[in-house]
Amino acid sequence: xxxxxxxxxxxxxxxxxxxxxxxxxxxxxxxxxxxxxxxxxxxxxxxxxxxxxxxxxxxxxxxxxxxxxxxxxxxxxxxxxxxxxxxxxxxxxxxxxxxxxxxxxxxxxxxxxxxxxxxxxxxxxxxxxxxxxxxxxxxxxxxxxxxxxxxxxxxxxxxxxxxxxxxxxxxxxxxxxxxxxxxxxxxxxxxxxxxxxxxxxxxxxxxxxxxxxxxxxxxxxxxxxxxxxxxxxxxxxxxxxxxxxxxxxxxxxxxxxxxxxxxxxxxxxxxxxxxxxxxxxxxxxxxxxxxxxxxxxxxxxxxxxxxxxxxxxxxxxxxxx
Ligand SMILES: NC(=O)c1ccc[n+]([C@@H]2O[C@H](COP(=O)([O-])OP(=O)(O)OC[C@H]3O[C@@H](n4cnc5c(N)ncnc54)[C@H](OP(=O)(O)O)[C@@H]3O)[C@@H](O)[C@H]2O)c1
Numbered sequence: 001x002x003x004x005x006x007x008x009x010x011x012x013x014x015x016x017x018x019x020x021x022x023x024x025x026x027x028x029x030x031x032x033x034x035x036x037x038x039x040x041x042x043x044x045x046x047x048x049x050x051x052x053x054x055x056x057x058x059x060x061x062x063x064x065x066x067x068x069x070x071x072x073x074x075x076x077x078x079x080x081x082x083x084x085x086x087x088x089x090x091x092x093x094x095x096x097x098x099x100x101x102x103x104x105x106x107x108x109x110x111x112x113x114x115x116x117x118x119x120x121x122x123x124x125x126x127x128x129x130x131x132x133x134x135x136x137x138x139x140x141x142x143x144x145x146x147x148x149x150x151x152x153x154x155x156x157x158x159x160x161x162x163x164x165x166x167x168x169x170x171x172x173x174x175x176x177x178x179x180x181x182x183x184x185x186x187x188x189x190x191x192x193x194x195x196x197x198x199x200x201x202x203x204x205x206x207x208x209x210x211x212x213x214x215x216x217x218x219x220x221x222x223x224x225x226x227x228x229x230x231x232x233x234x235x236x237x238x239x240x241x242x243x244x245x246x247x248x249x250x251x252x253x254x255x256x257x258x259x260x261x262x263x264x265x266x267x268x269x270x271x272x273x274x275x276x277x278x279x280x281x282x283x284x285x286x287x288x289x290x291x292x293x294x295x296x297x298x299x300x301x302x303x304x305x306x307x308x309x310x311x312x313x314x315x316x317x318x319x320x321x
Contacts (some may be wrong), residue, residue: 034266070106171270201228202297236283272286
């Protein structure tokens with residue numbers, strides 16, 4: 001891949017204007033409707049120049065929010081390390097135009113302090129993330145998952161304290177049950193560190209957070225809602241309509257298992273694809289637009305393994321209000 005050196009961001013990167021950005025809950029932050037996730041395709045297992053081309057293309061098209069976590073890779077930590085390299089190679093001059101999130105919550109290092117929701121884990125993990133990402137602070141730090149064994153006050157106070165110490169500007173939580181989300185909203189508001197974002201999975205095949213009332217709760221309480229895996233890891237694209245491509249995520253049979261592609265699901269995907277085609281859209285575009293049209297959704301975080309996919313995904317923006 002022939003990448004221009006040094007990187008100069010596209011001068012027209014904000015030309016899509018108002019169509020691209022949405023206010024994140026009741027806050028001063030605007031987020032692009034499409035954000036870029038670093039879960040897959042940015043670790044050491046992916047070619048650096050390909051990851052770099054994707055990140056450049058994203059930023060050149062107004063995608064100013066990159067979503068990371070301590071365990072993104074593979075191997076763990078290398079999604080953040082690649083991001084750190086990208087900062088040095090391309091994005092340092094644009095730091096103030098970027099909104100960078102990271103998270104801690106899953107198993108990251110051995111022993112009792114490398115997992116879940118203790119203050120010990122969250123604060124050390126964020127320090128490690130900042131070193132890997134070559135940043136002084138992140139814009140957003142998340143508790144990546146609900147920990148049933150740690151008092152919620154301990155997890156939430158750690159989030160408050162990373163903001164007070166200037167290591168994060170805002171805080172978020174991901175995949176917490178509704179009652180715990182409600183508790184978090186009040187705890188954080190009472191300490192003047194309002195919950196900026198709740199992150200969970202909403203897509204055409206899985207809308208549990210809507211049925212469980214989480215999206216309504218966020219909308220009613222001024223919390224931004226960001227959906228991860230809006231394309232169901234690629235199922236809601238043309239990727240699997242004609243079998244399992246060798247270079248697809250499903251071919252790895254890890255986070256997206258081959259067994260997920262049942263004949264019933266394939267039929268449903270083909271039907272959705274037909275409906276999208278009747279509207280002159282791709283399945284990916286219409287799946288993203290559907291999530292973005294759910295009242296209260298701020299942004300969808302897509303993953304892509306190549307620039308061309310991101311170009312298709314960005315078309316969804318034109319279909320949204
Ligand atoms: N909070 C959490 O617990 C949590 C959990 C999971 C993810 N996340 C966040 O959400 C982000 C996105 O998750 P995800 O990667 O599962 O998202 P996704 O957008 O649902 O799936 C991404 C995959 O879809 C395929 N794809 C995307 N656009 C395509 C297109 N136009 N045409 C054909 N295929 C296309 C690619 O598959 P191939 O690789 O096969 O090409 C790509 O890797 C992550 O990076 C992470 O930041 C958060």
